[in-house]
Amino acid sequence: MADPMRIRAQVAGDKATVRVLMAHDMETGTRKDGAGKIIPAWFIQEVTVTHNGKTVLTAEWGPGVSKNPFLQLVVKGAKIGDKIGVTWKDNKGGTRSDEATTS
Amino acid sequence: MRMTKALSMIALACLASTSAWAQKTDIQKIEEYRAMLADGNPADLFEAKGEGLWKQKRGPKNASLEQCDLGKGPGVVKGVFIELPRYFADTKRVQDMESRLLTCMETLQGFNAAEIAKTPFGKGEQNNVTALAAFISAESKGMKFNLPQAHQEEKTFYEVGKRLFFQRAGSHDFSCASCHKDEKLRIRLQDLPKLTSNPGDGIGFAAWPAYRVSNGQLWTMQLRLNDCYRQQRFPYPGFASDATVALGVYLGVNAKGAVSTAPTIKR
Numbered sequence: 001m002a003d004p005m006r007i008r009a010q011v012a013g014d015k016a017t018v019r020v021l022m023a024h025d026m027e028t029g030t031r032k033d034g035a036g037k038i039i040p041a042w043f044i045q046e047v048t049v050t051h052n053g054k055t056v057l058t059a060e061w062g063p064g065v066s067k068n069p070f071l072q073l074v075v076k077g078a079k080i081g082d083k084i085g086v087t088w089k090d091n092k093g094g095t096r097s098d099e100a101t102t103s
Numbered sequence: 104m105r106m107t108k109a110l111s112m113i114a115l116a117c118l119a120s121t122s123a124w125a126q127k128t129d130i131q132k133i134e135e136y137r138a139m140l141a142d143g144n145p146a147d148l149f150e151a152k153g154e155g156l157w158k159q160k161r162g163p164k165n166a167s168l169e170q171c172d173l174g175k176g177p178g179v180v181k182g183v184f185i186e187l188p189r190y191f192a193d194t195k196r197v198q199d200m201e202s203r204l205l206t207c208m209e210t211l212q213g214f215n216a217a218e219i220a221k222t223p224f225g226k227g228e229q230n231n232v233t234a235l236a237a238f239i240s241a242e243s244k245g246m247k248f249n250l251p252q253a254h255q256e257e258k259t260f261y262e263v264g265k266r267l268f269f270q271r272a273g274s275h276d277f278s279c280a281s282c283h284k285d286e287k288l289r290i291r292l293q294d295l296p297k298l299t300s301n302p303g304d305g306i307g308f309a310a311w312p313a314y315r316v317s318n319g320q321l322w323t324m325q326l327r328l329n330d331c332y333r334q335q336r337f338p339y340p341g342f343a344s345d346a347t348v349a350l351g352v353y354l355g356v357n358a359k360g361a362v363s364t365a366p367t368i369k370r
Contacts, residue, residue, distance in 0.1 A: 004151060020143075021145060021148060066319075067145075068145035068319065
């Protein structure tokens with residue numbers, strides 16, 4: 001499994017601000033290594049965020065997203081103690097899921 | 104005719120003042136950009152990796168680093184970063200964070216410290232040293248630098264560091280001081296801190312390790328010094344060599360009282 005994500009979810013009123021840092025190289029597929037060979041494309045294609053099991057965000061990413069991507073979103077109707085789940089899938093079939101509790 | 108000339112003069116004046124005003128806004132915009140980046144600093148990922156490595160049993164001796172003495176006793180990580188480099192009685196020398204990590208990785212885990220020191224940055228065990236450095240520095244975040252200068256060796260290293268800071272050499276006759284001895288110097292749009300005294304909280308010595316957005320790498324002070332020497336067209340210093348530790352002592356003692364914000368985020 002890939003390196004873990006850092007998820008922080010802070011509740012203010014009836015909304016939770018969720019901040020996610022994902023560990024991923026995000027290669028565009030156009031860079032060349034020292035020997036001149038193209039480094040193959042390797043990037044996150046799908047991101048899903050769930051709130052207590054219910055999907056609240058899906059994203060389709062491409063090579064334009066930078067290395068170690070940062071995602072921030074606001075989840076309405078969140079309370080302290082709720083579960084926020086984040087899953088990503090990349091173009092090589094790699095995947096990673098992490099969960100955090102709102103505070 | 105006169106009217107057109109006057110108009111064109113006003114137009115030129117407007118253009119001139121706009122570009123001067125625009126230049127100030129560019130630097131302001133860069134500061135805003137950096138503030139935006141600070142949230143979600145990928146250095147967090149290195150910190151998490153480093154924390155895992157500290158506790159993980161590794162190496163030929165299959166041991167963790169949890170008994171490593173970084174200056175405040177075996178296993179104490181909180182508050183050690185702001186007191187490094189310092190003298191260690193067991194090795195009888197002044198060591199910085201990376202040097203001490205090599206000592207612990209060798210004595211506790213059985214790794215070959217000299218091999219790791221020879222490994223280029225970004226390869227093999229160096230990546231683990233980097234992650235560990237990010238973790239250790241984070242455990243002192245918000246604390247003020249307070250390097251000890253009680254032991255004679257610590258005082259000697261300060262003086263050696265000072266000499267090295269001002270030593271001009273290499274093809275371009277550069278020294279550290281060329282860029283870092285005055286206020287308000289910059290390279291292109293990168294401000295350069297004055298390092299002969301405390302440059303302020305989270306600046307200079309207090310800003311490394313840092314995640315560099317431009318190349319997606321986490322740089323420790325060792326890599327920062329290595330790259331400074333590269334930019335001065337000097338030969339590369341040895342990893343965690345006495346010269347780099349001495350410079351660390353000079354910079355760290357000068358920064359006494361500065362709040363560490365490491366690991367930070369840089370352009």
